[in-house]
Amino acid sequence: MSQAADHGPDHWPRQWVAALPILPLLPILIVSVIVLIDVIGGSGMTWLPLLAAAPALSATTNAPRGVLSVGVLTAAVGAVLGIxxxxxxxxxxxxxxxxxxxxxxxxxxxALRGRRERVLAAVRSVAEAAQHALLQPVPATVGPFRVAVRYSAAAAEARIGGDLYALVSTPYGVRMIVGDVxxxxxxxxxxxxxxxxxxxEAAHDEPDLLAVVARIERSLARNLDSDDFVTAVVAGYPRAGRMEVVNCGHAPPLLVRDGDVVPVEPDRPTPPLGLRxxxxxxxxxxxxxxxxxxxxLLYTDGVTEARDHAREFYPLAEGLARHACDEPARTVTALHDELLAHVGGRLHDDAALLLLRIPAAEAPVTASPAGADPDRVGTRSP
Known part of the structure; x- marks a missing residue:
């Protein structure tokens, strides 16, 4: 699959993630250090009360049985050193x-921590199911397109947020939407x-892309409050060589052609969905x-409005120009990694990237049969 979602440790600084495996060993390290100090320095009872740090720290990483084992170890060590x-x-x-x-x-x-973790795991599994129902996985190939999607929720435990995307193959060509609630x-x-x-539903029913947008607008008008809205780009590929785009107050898509990155600015500004x-x-x-x-490339403002420590926005167009290649999945992964590096490891807003590409056509190579006209080799009849 070409879709990836990022949560949990992916948002943590890399040095924190690297330190996680050694945390369960810290109680043993504390006991060893205290024993070493007592044996070398002969300090008597001075350092023995610090042995209590070992079972206390063990409670943050181990099950109750592990905490009890560490407690028994520290009590035995304390008794031996005290005597x-x-x-x-x-x-x-x-x-x-x-x-x-x-x-x-x-x-x-x-025990309480373990119970909370089990509850959180159950909630996250429900959220995971909701994510797959709401943001359905996108295959690597849809119609003539190679596709890659990357979605990151700012709240890692939530799994899903207000950004949305979908890409479907319909009788009227491939249609897609990327939006931000x-x-x-x-x-x-x-x-x-x-x-x-x-x-x-509308993408399969309506021959006209504007009619799809109108269906969404009417539904939002019935269900949203007056101050709610959705910015979105709705696009369709009805036939070879033609891409249709309807921009409803959203960030302009980026078109990559011959190594150049050009924003697809709307011909006329259009308000977001729900405000018509x-x-x-x-x-x-x-x-x-x-x-x-x-x-x-279609994206949400969580990408372009991501700031670094100097409050500078992430330059998406420049990043796309650097990383664009023939494999959309590799391009999107490079953009996502660079985005996380730009913000220092954790996004503060939901972010979605959807990149599609039509592979460059390759002329078929066939052997010329005996008596065939060389000028007609490699062509197909309509």
């Missing part, structure tokens, strides 16, 4: 009692689901020549 250093029985009893209390508290904390959270997800449902009744403006159908080897 070796000639500690008073009362002082040693206080240290062992503290270790016991921290171990029991750690076991409880570990105003707002965040469950209301934005509900609006995105509404838009995608209407688009998928307020503005009175109607969408405009823009027709582009789209030949073999051309590429079109």
């Amino acid at each position: 070796r250093d000639g500690a008073a029985r009362s002082d040693l009893a206080v240290v062992l009692a503290a270790l016991l209390a921290v171990t029991l508290a750690g076991c409880l904390a570990s 105003r707002g965040k959270g469950l209301p934005a997800v509900g609006t995105a689901a509404l838009v995608l449902g209407v688009f998928r 009744t307020l503005s009175g403006e109607t969408p405009v159908l823009q027709v582009l020549p789209f030949a073999d080897g051309d590429q079109l």
Whole structure:
């Protein structure tokens, strides 16, 4: 599949992710350091209370059984070191009692953490199913196109957000939509689901792309509040060489042709979906020549409005010019990785990238049969 979604550790700084595997070993490291200090320095009871850090830290990574094992280990080490250093029985009893209390508290904390993790895993599995129902996976090839999609939700636990995309093959050619719902959270997800449902239905029913947009507009007018809207680009490829684009207040797609990246600015500004009744403006159908080897990138503002530490926006057009190649999946992956590097590892808004390309035509090579006219070799009759 050409679709990828990014969540969880993908948003964390790389050095944090690299450190995760060693966290369960830290309690043992703490015990070893304290033993070493006591053996070398002969410090008596001075460092023994710090043994309690081992079961406390173990509760953050281990199950209750692991916390109990670490607690038993620290109690045994504390008792051996206390007796070796000639500690008073009362002082040693206080240290062992503290270790016991921290171990029991750690076991409880570990059990509660495990329960929360199981609940979160169940919620995430439901969100994963909702994502696949809402943002259906896009195959690597749709009609004449090679396609790649990359979607990142700003809230990693949510899995889905207010950005939307779809690409379907219909009796009227391949049609696609990329959009961004105003707002965040469950209301934005509900609006995105509404838009995608209407688009998928209308894309198969309506011969005219403007009629598809009108269907979405009418549905939103019935279901949205007056201050809600959706910016979107709806595009279609009804026949070879012709790309139709309807831009409803969205960021302009980027056309890649012969190594140049050109934004497809709308001929006339059109308001977002859901606001037509307020503005009175109607969408405009823009027709582009789209030949073999051309590429079109549709995206949401979570990409172009991503800022680095200097508050500079991510230069998407420049990045696309650097990374454009014959494989859309490789191009989109490179753009996504560069975007995450630009923002320092974590996006603060949902971001979607959809890139499609028609492979360059290759002339067929056939052997010339005996007696055949050489001028007709390699051609096909209509």
